[in-house]
Amino acid sequence: MIDSSTMQKPKISVDSLNFFYGKSQALFKISMAMEAQQVTAFIGPSGCGKSTFLRTLNRMNDTIDRTYIEGTVMIDDQNIYAPDVDVVHLRKRVGMVFQKSNPFPKSIFENVAFGPRIHGIRNKSDLYSIVEKSLEQAGLWNEVKDRLNNNALGLSGGQQQRLCIARALAVGPEVLLMDEPASALDPRSTARIEDLIGDLKKNFTIIIVTHNMQQAARVSDYTAFFFEGELIEFGETKQIFTMPKQKKTEDYITGRFG
Amino acid sequence: MKFFKKANFRLNEFLAEKAIAAIATTSLVFIFLILIFVFRESIPLVLGYAMEEDNKLSLTALFSNNWIPVSNHPQFGIWPLIIGSIKVTAISLIIAFPIAVLAALYTATLASKRTKEIVKPVIEILAGFPSVVIGFFALMVLATFFQNVFNLRFRLNAFTGGVALSLAVIPIIYTVTEEALNTLPKTMTEASLALGATRWETSLYVLLPAATQGIFAAFLLGLGRSFGETMIVLMATGNAALSSTNIFESVRTMSAAIGAEMAEVVFGDAHYNVLFFIGVLLFIFSFTLNAIAEFFLKQRMMKKFQGGA
Ligand SMILES: Nc1ncnc2c1ncn2[C@@H]1O[C@H](COP(=O)(O)OP(=O)(O)OP(=O)(O)O)[C@@H](O)[C@H]1O
Numbered sequence: 001m002i003d004s005s006t007m008q009k010p011k012i013s014v015d016s017l018n019f020f021y022g023k024s025q026a027l028f029k030i031s032m033a034m035e036a037q038q039v040t041a042f043i044g045p046s047g048c049g050k051s052t053f054l055r056t057l058n059r060m061n062d063t064i065d066r067t068y069i070e071g072t073v074m075i076d077d078q079n080i081y082a083p084d085v086d087v088v089h090l091r092k093r094v095g096m097v098f099q100k101s102n103p104f105p106k107s108i109f110e111n112v113a114f115g116p117r118i119h120g121i122r123n124k125s126d127l128y129s130i131v132e133k134s135l136e137q138a139g140l141w142n143e144v145k146d147r148l149n150n151n152a153l154g155l156s157g158g159q160q161q162r163l164c165i166a167r168a169l170a171v172g173p174e175v176l177l178m179d180e181p182a183s184a185l186d187p188r189s190t191a192r193i194e195d196l197i198g199d200l201k202k203n204f205t206i207i208i209v210t211h212n213m214q215q216a217a218r219v220s221d222y223t224a225f226f227f228e229g230e231l232i233e234f235g236e237t238k239q240i241f242t243m244p245k246q247k248k249t250e251d252y253i254t255g256r257f258g
Numbered sequence: 259m260k261f262f263k264k265a266n267f268r269l270n271e272f273l274a275e276k277a278i279a280a281i282a283t284t285s286l287v288f289i290f291l292i293l294i295f296v297f298r299e300s301i302p303l304v305l306g307y308a309m310e311e312d313n314k315l316s317l318t319a320l321f322s323n324n325w326i327p328v329s330n331h332p333q334f335g336i337w338p339l340i341i342g343s344i345k346v347t348a349i350s351l352i353i354a355f356p357i358a359v360l361a362a363l364y365t366a367t368l369a370s371k372r373t374k375e376i377v378k379p380v381i382e383i384l385a386g387f388p389s390v391v392i393g394f395f396a397l398m399v400l401a402t403f404f405q406n407v408f409n410l411r412f413r414l415n416a417f418t419g420g421v422a423l424s425l426a427v428i429p430i431i432y433t434v435t436e437e438a439l440n441t442l443p444k445t446m447t448e449a450s451l452a453l454g455a456t457r458w459e460t461s462l463y464v465l466l467p468a469a470t471q472g473i474f475a476a477f478l479l480g481l482g483r484s485f486g487e488t489m490i491v492l493m494a495t496g497n498a499a500l501s502s503t504n505i506f507e508s509v510r511t512m513s514a515a516i517g518a519e520m521a522e523v524v525f526g527d528a529h530y531n532v533l534f535f536i537g538v539l540l541f542i543f544s545f546t547l548n549a550i551a552e553f554f555l556k557q558r559m560m561k562k563f564q565g566g567a
């Protein structure tokens with residue numbers, strides 16, 4: 001089912017992953033690989049486990065009580081669930097952007113500087129250049145460079161989401177996880193985020209969850225279709241959307257359910 | 259049939275609503291009457307005309323340094339009482355504020371569910387302690403303890419009173435702060451953890467600053483409680499109206515002066531009026547504090563709703 005052999009060098013490879021919320025199993029035997037500097041999209045009907053799977057990749061599920069995981073997730077040949085893994089370090093390498101933009105109630109500057117600061121960067125001018133670079137990368141610099149000290153909550157929804165992207169980029173991740181990053185935004189802001197993803201993939205491995213089929217088709221190189229906790233089909237986006245191999249995938253893509 | 263049932267239901271609702279409205283109005287009226295009474299009894303003083311010739315109370319005399327209400331030549335300088343209140347309140351808050359805020363931060367953001375289920379009720383039970391019990395404890399236990407530890411001349415003093423008072427203030431600051439922290443959206447914590455922050459860093463650098471307004475409100479409410487508390491200070495401070503800066507000397511607070519002296523005062527006398535005047539000061543102070551606290555708590559809610567868009 002999964003043809004990871006065609007990939008150059010998978011950044012992340014997942015093997016036989018089972019995931020449980022207490023007694024209820026949310027993910028069943030997921031195996032797949034995600035290539036570096038490519039965009040992989042997760043699609044599937046609500047409740048099929050996309051977010052859960054995404055959150056296993058930076059161990060955010062660790063923060064929920066009574067969750068269990070089986071199987072392995074390798075990032076650059078290191079199992080992130082190995083006992084000696086430092087979660088703080090992992091999350092530095094694997095950044096995350098959430099569905100609802102969630103800037104801290106601090107200034108724009110402090111939002112972006114927060115990550116580097118807690119990771120030990122104290123020097124003012126170093127911080128400033130990181131903030132500038134991250135905001136540039138997130139396509140927000142020109143809009144906010146004159147008001148870095150204003151409260152981030154005063155930005156528009158789309159700007160807030162790009163600020164959250166900048167904040168995630170500021171810690172220097174290699175992988176960027178995005179859980180429906182544009183679902184709460186207007187079409188123009190959504191288009192900006194999509195453009196941004198196209199730019200970012202040059203430097204990052206991007207995994208995006210989306211409910212929007214067109215969006216998945218537009219931004220991603222690979223697409224994984226999930227259904228009821230199982231990975232039904234995974235392949236190049238072009239193939240998934242034009243010649244799906246599974247009946248379920250076809251039904252979902254053509255809008256017969258979901 | 260259905261129609262009647264519905265009509266009945268409406269009637270019940272109507273009656274219940276009216277009853278509740280009546281109760282609410284009554285309590286409002288009572289509060290208002292108390293206010294009028296307190297203000298009215300202090301008016302003669304404020305206007306300065308009810309005083310007898312020989313102890314005419316000017317404003318300078320009122321804010322002078324001697325509180326000797328019962329004597330042939332009584333003096334009503336409320337300055338020592340104000341200093342007493344400030345001293346005791348400051349001591350209580352210096353102790354209570356950090357403890358309460360850190361405890362709230364701990365239970366709201368760091369502690370396991372189990373720990374939280376133990377610590378929270380314990381602190382909340384403390385809130386239900388009658389002040390007289392805390393006062394008694396201070397009088398019998400704390401006073402002796404501090405006397406031995408610090409080798410004090412007076413058992414009862416501003417410090418002992420302040421420590422006892424902090425026991426009453428901690429639960430208030432704790433509860434309001436905890437509430438403020440709990441209403442922060444979970445996504446805030448997630449965002450911070452996802453950046454690789456530890457739980458401690460998240461609590462200290464994200465959640466605590468985000469709850470500043472609520473914590474400020476908690477501080478003001480604690481301050482109001484501390485300033486107005488009577489029984490504990492009456493029992494634990496020694497009640498000598500000295501205006502010294504030494505925290506190990508006895509003090510008499512404004513509230514304690516009213517509590518201790520009102521029962522013995524001659525009705526309508528200058529002393530009587532001064533006590534009411536002190537009451538008005540206390541009222542204005544705590545009313546202002548509560549109003550500001552309310553404002554900050556509201557603003558925080560507003561911000562939450564606006565920020566949640
Ligand atoms: N914290 C949790 N505790 C228990 N069960 C959960 C929790 N979060 C999600 N689930 C369950 O796990 C399953 C997968 O949920 P998940 O959020 O991963 O789905 P999703 O594909 O992201 O859905 P959506 O498209 O609506 O975001 C669902 O059945 C959900 O009810």
Ligand SMILES: [Mg+2]
Pocket residue numbers: 050051052179209
């Ligand atoms: Mg989801």
